[in-house]
Amino acid sequence: PYTARDGAQLSYRLYESSAATDKAVILLHGSGWHSMQFYPLANELSVAGVAHVVTPDLRGHGFHPAARGDVAYIGQFEDDLADLIATLQRQFPDEHIVIGGHSSGGGLVVRFAGGEYGKLADAYLLLAPFLKYNAPPTRPDSGGWARPNSRRIAGLTMLNNIGIHWFDGLTVIQFAMPDSVLDGPLGDSATTAYSHRLNSSFAPRSKYGRDLAAMTQPFLLVAGLDDEAFIAERYEPTISEFTHSGSYALLPDTGHIDLLTAPDLATIVADWLENLDTDEHG
Template sequence: MQVRHIPANTGPLVVMVHGSSWNGLQFDGLARSLQAEILIPDLRGHGAKPGRRGDVDHIGQLEEDLADLISAKTKEGQKVVLLGHSSGGGLVVRMAGGAYANQIDAAVLLAPFLKYNAPTTRVQVGGWARALTRRIIGLSMLNGVGIRALNHLKVIEFNMPKSVLDGPYGDLATLSYSYRLNTSYAPRMDYMSDIAALPPFLLIAGVEDEAFSADQYESLMSEATSQGAYRLVPDTNHLGVVDTPATAAAISEFLNDL
């Protein structure tokens, strides 16, 4: 993974997990507004050095990569906060429910993807993504009986804005995912169990989010856990929630209280 590092002498280690199709550049502004040590990886399959763009070696590899990064970079006694936006938030939830949960002390979820069938998810994620549903169903059935030979096949495509694709960083966009990457990037089928395993967390979403129903997060997630604090930001959409000053202020307050 390519990793950006913003050092700090004190405070927690905040690992920022970018959303689907993009890379760690999305956090440049937010990272510099926080008083903490920051790590911003480009997840495997993404960014300027993707390996195989849109793919990983096996389901679960994104969690393994994050666990290795945290193990290598955490100072003795330093708390670790895993922050994720959109699918990156989904990966944070997945990691909390998996084998590496003990590496996370707290989480920040920015408009997280919880699951395709969660009440928070709009149809086709508000037009942002097109899932190849029949292929996903078929591959899920094959994986259920231990057949993984076709997990490299593409199962989702992203509608990245033309203005981004034509811009200076357009070549860094990842426009489709394999089954194994897409599965690695989201909570498990029993997503409520992953949610229940979250450490203390802050969830922030924009009221005008086009991809997810922001007002559904608290009612859904509070069924599984009482560990969360929820903030809705007015006049803010799905991408805008990352850079709005209200988000930085809420995260700073959350980090100070750890």
């Protein structure tokens, strides 16, 4: 684990590169799950020798979180991520930092880019990222995965806009986690509901275009053409309205979850990492 600024011990997995490398990739998991979702991709990238790979359990997630499905305040994920980067920079002082994420984790990447720590990253990796509930790529309720309490979210957001955060701990969204997962050996590690403050921390700000516009570093977006939660073909026209520093790869016959185990994903990401020019940002 690493120690966050509030003293919390937050766990992560480190996959050390099999060869000398100047890159460290942080991969942020999607909603409801934890860092083990990246085992196949992280293992392949590290074995290929293209990067060290770090997969944190975001606060409120994983096997033994202090408060499952909750954080202390909106924006705490970004503080935690900055603290993780500081930890990695002590261990790998000359590494370029690449921050990636899947689904909501990709949304957190976009949020991070638009926040006070965005310049800590040298590049970004977006794997079928969540932008906003009504962004052009998003299917209704993310294809049935998310069950948001929209009226509560709207009310709490209005209160936040006038500086009131007393009720941010209320649950605002639940996830349709399959029974096969909940009843399985890792069922206890699933997180099936989020508070308002965690849910808000996990997504770009409401004007997500501003966060995207801050992504001046190189980025790669990968999504599956059969994604159940997002319409992959809409990513590039939506995002390119705000930033032109990225490249896009859409995989046929690939859905939202199986993107992470798609045969071509590790190769595409590894090739991109090897050809990444981070000198102007590092």
